[in-house]
Amino acid sequence: MIWFLLTFLLVIVMSVFLRKAHKNTQKVALNKVDLTAGSFHHPAGPLLNVLHLSDMHIEKLSIAPEQLYKKLADEKIDLIALTGDYLDKRRNIPKLISYLKVLNRLDVPYGMYAVFGNRDYSLKRKHFHTLKEVLEKYGCQTLQNQHVTIHVRGRQVNIIGVDDFHTERSNLKAAFANLKAGYRLVLTHDPNVVLHMEKYEFDYLLSGHFHGGQICWPKPYHLAALGRQMLKMNMIKGLHYYKKRPFYISEGLGQTSVNIRVGSRPEMALHQLSLNKRTKEKTQTAMYELRPIK
Numbered sequence: 001m002i003w004f005l006l007t008f009l010l011v012i013v014m015s016v017f018l019r020k021a022h023k024n025t026q027k028v029a030l031n032k033v034d035l036t037a038g039s040f041h042h043p044a045g046p047l048l049n050v051l052h053l054s055d056m057h058i059e060k061l062s063i064a065p066e067q068l069y070k071k072l073a074d075e076k077i078d079l080i081a082l083t084g085d086y087l088d089k090r091r092n093i094p095k096l097i098s099y100l101k102v103l104n105r106l107d108v109p110y111g112m113y114a115v116f117g118n119r120d121y122s123l124k125r126k127h128f129h130t131l132k133e134v135l136e137k138y139g140c141q142t143l144q145n146q147h148v149t150i151h152v153r154g155r156q157v158n159i160i161g162v163d164d165f166h167t168e169r170s171n172l173k174a175a176f177a178n179l180k181a182g183y184r185l186v187l188t189h190d191p192n193v194v195l196h197m198e199k200y201e202f203d204y205l206l207s208g209h210f211h212g213g214q215i216c217w218p219k220p221y222h223l224a225a226l227g228r229q230m231l232k233m234n235m236i237k238g239l240h241y242y243k244k245r246p247f248y249i250s251e252g253l254g255q256t257s258v259n260i261r262v263g264s265r266p267e268m269a270l271h272q273l274s275l276n277k278r279t280k281e282k283t284q285t286a287m288y289e290l291r292p293i294k
Helices: 002-024 065-072 090-105 125-137 172-176 191-196 221-232
Strands: 029-034 047-053 079-083 112-115 140-142 146-152 155-162 183-188 204-207 238-242 245-249 267-274 290-292
Touching: 047 183, 065 090, 065 267, 079 183, 079 204, 090 125, 112 155, 112 183, 125 140, 146 172, 155 172, 191 204, 191 221, 191 245, 204 267
Parallel strands: 029 267, 047 079, 079 112, 112 140, 155 183, 183 204, 204 245
Antiparallel strands: 029 290, 047 267, 146 155, 238 245
């Protein structure tokens, strides 16, 4: 009888825990990162407002396209950066399209740019090409160890897409080849590549991959398989500096494996960048505003 009661109580506790952990996947944070406060020069000069979305994992995404639009519609967004892991299965491409349509409704002046993550490369070759074609059809310029140069209010901005480090597809030499003068914004999926970029200058880097741990209880020990060195340095989410260069690790919009979160939140991030000089190496100069999506 005692064992029955203990088992019953355990089932209840686990049920409550899992229900709460699933609700956490619906509490999407809109994080605002202001890097202009740390600029060496004043005034900050031309600004670039970048919406960063990563790790959508369409199969386990708890926020609807229209919810995203309502939250972002009144924000000032110049450019959209997508840093990989869109889906695991070809059959979910139509669902991805509904989100891409919403992003197009934001009508950003400097376009959308996308790189791929390890889960995208788990698709069969022909299905991966379908994913790539869909992204491009709906307004994304995909970058695989490539870069493009745009002009923002009289300044040149190089958008550098470094392919996925986790699946050994990164080619820094190709991605940075023949770069023009200007601001260097790097988009990549796996932030571990930052540890190997001593010879490659950049002003800011956006990444994802870690999901902020997704299940951080008591700590995200499982992330050691994804990046032991970064885990030791406590670089698993948010704004960090390595070799005096700033980079950001998104907690991701969706979930992987199981649709729960513990000690982490799905996120979108709005980054305000100064196109003058690189920011100082002080994380406290970045201003955060955390707002859940209703």
